[in-house]
Amino acid sequence: VVADLQGTKRGKLRLGVVTTAKYFVPRLLGSFCQQHPDVDIALHVSNHQKLVQRMLNNQDDFYILSHPPEDIDLVTTPFLENPLVVVASRDHPLAEEETIPIKKLRGEAFIMREPGSGTRRAVQQVFDRHKVQVNVRMELGSNEAIKQSVIGGLGISVLSLHCLRPDYQQGELVILPVKAFPIPCRWYVVHRSGKQLSVLTEAFLEHLLFESQSLWVETGG
Ligand code: PGA
Numbered sequence: 001v002v003a004d005l006q007g008t009k010r011g012k013l014r015l016g017v018v019t020t021a022k023y024f025v026p027r028l029l030g031s032f033c034q035q036h037p038d039v040d041i042a043l044h045v046s047n048h049q050k051l052v053q054r055m056l057n058n059q060d061d062f063y064i065l066s067h068p069p070e071d072i073d074l075v076t077t078p079f080l081e082n083p084l085v086v087v088a089s090r091d092h093p094l095a096e097e098e099t100i101p102i103k104k105l106r107g108e109a110f111i112m113r114e115p116g117s118g119t120r121r122a123v124q125q126v127f128d129r130h131k132v133q134v135n136v137r138m139e140l141g142s143n144e145a146i147k148q149s150v151i152g153g154l155g156i157s158v159l160s161l162h163c164l165r166p167d168y169q170q171g172e173l174v175i176l177p178v179k180a181f182p183i184p185c186r187w188y189v190v191h192r193s194g195k196q197l198s199v200l201t202e203a204f205l206e207h208l209l210f211e212s213q214s215l216w217v218e219t220g221g
Contacts, residue, residue, distance in 0.1 A: 014061045015041075018051055019119075029041055055072065061197065099179065147163060151167060
């Protein structure tokens with residue numbers, strides 16, 4: 001990677017992000033590439049477990065995920081909140097309630113992410129802690145498909161707040177005010193300790209950390 005006299009960068013940026021981060025990372029890549037038009041990008045999107053495997057295989061320059069594994073020696077930088085909220089269709093019986101004790105979710109038809117998903121693990125931990133068992137009606141490996149299934153009335157689910165637009169704004173989807181939610185997750189930029197970051201990677205990380213400060217999501221109050 002070489003920097004030319006104007007300070008623009010060349011080369012290839014390889015990054016792996018979890019499925020929840022694909023809602024904002026491409027935009028930040030877009031603004032970065034406007035400043036550095038000679039940069040090529042390989043963006044890999046998958047769930048937590050698959051990303052950790054890529055990290056172990058040293059397949060990318062860096063990663064964005066919410067729960068950095070503690071058994072790998074990593075450099076981690078937190079940079080953006082990723083709250084997980086309970087969502088339902090607007091006609092769901094719970095949609096009118098002002099506060100919902102978590103125990104009220106017992107037996108509710110629920111749409112769950114696939115094994116290996118970090119979202120799934122965070123949700124399961126909260127349900128286990130409160131001894132709540134939902135009725136998992138469907139398992140799905142896609143936040144988008146979960147959202148459409150919730151809107152279609154197949155059940156409730158838990159999704160990253162960042163996944164909800166535009167359906168939430170259009171009123172098709174509601175956030176249920178369930179106690180113990182939102183689950184307060186956050187994203188981290190992560191790479192293996194000792195990995196030498198390229199000038200290009202350093203430049204993108206600076207861009208990411210700066211630009212993400214102004215990213216805003218509607219919390220629903
Ligand atoms: P995932 O994302 O559910 O796609 O694994 C989890 C995360 O935000 O780290």
